[in-house]
Amino acid sequence: TANMPERRPFARLPTDVSPVNYALWLKPDLVDFTFEGKVEARVQVSRPATNQIVMNCADIDIISASFASGGKEINATGFNYQNEDEKVTLSFPSALQAGSGILKIDFVGELNDKMKGFYRSKYITPTGEVRFAAVTQFEATDARRAFPCWDEPAIKATFDITLIVPKDRVALSNMNVIDRKPYPDDDNLLEIKFATTPIMSTYLVAFVVGEYDFVESQSSDGVTVRVYTPVGKAEQGKFALEVATKTLPFYKDYFNVPYPLPKIDLIAIADFAAGAMENWGLVTYRETALLIDPKNSCSSSRQWVALVVGHELAHQWFGNLVTMEWWTHLWLNEGFASWIEYLCVDHCFPDYDIWTQFVSADYTRALELDALDNSHPIEVNVGHPSEVDEIFDAISYSKGASVIRMLHNYIGDEDFRKGMNIYLTKFQHKNASTEDLWDCLEEASGKPVAAVMSSWTKQMGFPIIVVDQEQHGEDSVLKISQKKFCASGPFNGETCPNWMVPISICTSEDPSRPKLTMLLDSPETTVTISNLGPSQWVKINPGTVGFYRIQYSSTMLDSLLPGIRDLTLPPVDRLGLQNDLFSLSRAGMISTAEVLKVMEAFVNEPNYTVWSDLSCNLGVLSSLLSYTDFHEEVQEFICDLFTPIGQKLGWDSKQGEGHLDALLRGLVLGKLGKAGHKPTVEESHRRFKDHVDGKVVLSADLRSPVYLTVLKHGDSATLDTMLKLHKQADMQEEKNRIERVLGAISDAELTQKVLAFALSEEVRPQDTVTVIGGVASSSKQGRKAAWKFVKDNWDELHNRYQGGFLISRLIKLTVDGFVDEKMAAEVKSFFESHHAPAAERTVQQCCENILLNAAWLKRDADDIHQYLLKRKGSACNPAV
Secondary structure, eight states: OTTOOOOOOOOOOOSSEEEEEEEEEEEEETTTTEEEEEEEEEEEEOSSOOSEEEEEOOSEEEEEEEEEETTEEEEOOEEEEEGGGTEEEEEOSSOOOSEEEEEEEEEEEEOBSSSSEEEEEEEEOTTSOEEEEEEEEOTTTTGGGTSOBOOSTTOOBEEEEEEEEETTSEEEESSOEEEEEEETTEEEEEEEEEOOOOSBOGGGOOEEEEOOEEEEEEOTTSOEEEEEESTTOGGGGHHHHHHHHHHHHHHHHHHTOOOOSSEEEEEEESSOSSSEEOOTTEEEEEGGGTOOOTTTOOHHHHHHHHHHHHHHHHHTTBTTTEEESSGGGHHHHHHHHHHHHHHHHHHHOGGGOHHHHHIIIIIHHHHHHHTSTTOOOSSOOOOSHHHHHHTSSHIIIIIHHHHHHHHHHHHOHHHHHHHHHHHHHHHTTEEEOHHHHHHHHHHHHOSOHHHHHHHHHSSOSOEEEEEEEEEETTEEEEEEEEEEOOTTSSOOSSSOOOOOEEEEEEETTOTTSOSEEEEEOSSEEEEEEOSOOTTSOEEESTTSOSSSEEEEOHHHHHHHTHHHHTOOSOHHHHHHHHHHHHHHHHTTSSOHHHHHHHHHGGGGOOOHHHHHHHHHHHHHHHHHHTTSTTHHHHHHHHHHHHHHHHHHHOSSOOTTOOHHHHHHHHHHHHHHHHTTOHHHHHHHHHHHHHHHTTSSOOOHHHHHHHHHHHHHTOOHHHHHHHHHHHHHOOSHHHHHHHHHHGGGOOOHHHHHHHHHHHTSTTSOGGGHHHHHHHHHTTOHHHHHHHHHHHHHTHHHHHHHHTTSHHHHHHHHHHHTTOOSHHHHHHHHHHHHHSOOGGGHHHHHHHHHHHHHHHHHHHHHHHHHHHHHHHHHHHHHOTTO
């Protein structure tokens, strides 16, 4: 868009010297938080010969460097650091000889506390002692903080890693250990040598030194799988171990390419910024993305662990074996893994109905972000490291996954797998771009994959498909057109972009199977469906697979709505229909009151994911309308909508219920509790008291809704009890569960206490963001307090998360819900004077969202109020 931030000048590394193998020795000091290192890189010098070597290097001090080739060794005479570009230039007294040589560098660095590079992670031993592990997180551009290297994904090499560590610690790296011997200078240390890695990118190198237990298994294809847990918690690794051992053979079979390493370790790291990281052979996770305690973990945690394990293991092929050529193609890695993780979970846990959940978790989220003027195309040209951080967002992951799902549907599973195999075989141990994947899938399917897909990856946004129907005797004629969908209403720019849109159409005859498929490659077209009686409905995009929104004519829409009430429309289509309408109302293309009427048709809805999406949208609306004087009426509407399903489910699980019933019960009770439904609030207080008194422990699936409800309707004693539970919790999952809901407390002074708690030692650095976000999303007072807190503590927060995506998440959670133009201006000016380069786009998106909220409120508030009053009137007096 017009107001994109200025791009920093950036150049990739010169290619005249390139690494073939790195032999790397590292000796971390877990007390003083420093490390010593030595690298001997076997390099290839191409002509013309140069007397300089340029590499990446950040926060590392080089002590000495030399270059040896043809029996001669010369010492570097200068190290010129370009800190801004994270590069170092080594200068030598004479030109380097062309051909093979050895570059030796001795260096020292710091084990930082920023959760990137080679960093320290705090943990508490079973006896209560505070200790630190040394761990790594290199993606995207932080291997250069652990050792000087050519830190670009296309500069691949092999690695021989040796770690010198205290002998009572576990030391792990990408490969298996091949030798361990006492360290000559200190008999408390061991020198641990790992096997040579395959040819790989620097961002996938990893090492961990700390104290861990593990559980181990063998996959059916002979790979040793281990899950490393905190000491004393090996039991909690079993669920992930089971998923991983099922998943490796599934992918091997799906891609028809074996997993290339002898082992894979999955390890839980205490302080970890992302959800997980797919380092080849040594995958690191947040504790909450890996550890499951059969008694204290809720259903949604199991599902999360299964998805994250599926995602990271997919990367072992897609990303690690074949790697994107540059960060512009990051989406290939992430979009693909975010799609196939669902395929894998569906294989392991068919009862999760996970593909319906995909639509709510990824597809609708991506549509929402991508309707903004400040969105970006899937493929973004990035250069400077701070720009790379910015693209780890819902477009790369969720829109990426959604268009791959659409493509998979368009060419069919068989050709898709065939194309994937061609791609992985052709580019193994190499790098590829988006076009390379399209070529392979085109070769396998014979369809114009590149032409279709580039319209979805190279331009931002997506179309709204406008449909009108006319009956001609027994035939139905559909007029179908496309134009760009904008969150602010109809597109009114100069030239409207066009997409190649795979469209499928079904009718009430068979709602689950397309009657007709076509490729819409022009602005509009007409389609005739023969033998369609006037009483039958027509639905576009069955399965909600195409990445677009739909606007039906009002008669078409009216004929579809009974399909919601009587459930003849499949769940994913009921969800998609409601989500489209909600989004059209935010864009001002239909009235929000109309959508509320549609929402009331969901009163018989049995499906968890449909409720989840509905609940999300009502949450957005409730937040918007908290800035009116009829917020109470909105809560009543929510109670009315959720009470019947709440009564049907009750509080306690019944015989024969499964995963989805547990998720639905938690969702519904939390919704009713938050909205102030009296019986739910009372029962929550009662059960909470029993839980705290140790009479009846709350089942894990009820904890979130109960905690939320008692805090929302609680006082300082409630908050103190909750903080005590937090302190006593042994599992990170339980701590996070409490951290997420603390913000629900209503009293202003207590809110300040929660915000202060967010920055305390009690909360792990990656979770501070969740606590502040919880305050912001709880109420309009909470949002105001959270934003003030972020401004007042900006230096500390920015210093903590500088550059990472956590800073973007913090900003979004805090300011996205404001509703007046003054706030948009305030947010904009705050970030003009407080630079956060990795969050520039997020700030623009937030300001745009605030303005959209303001327009929505102005436009529809009265209408909604009238609707709610009229509804209440007719409820009180049924005769009317």
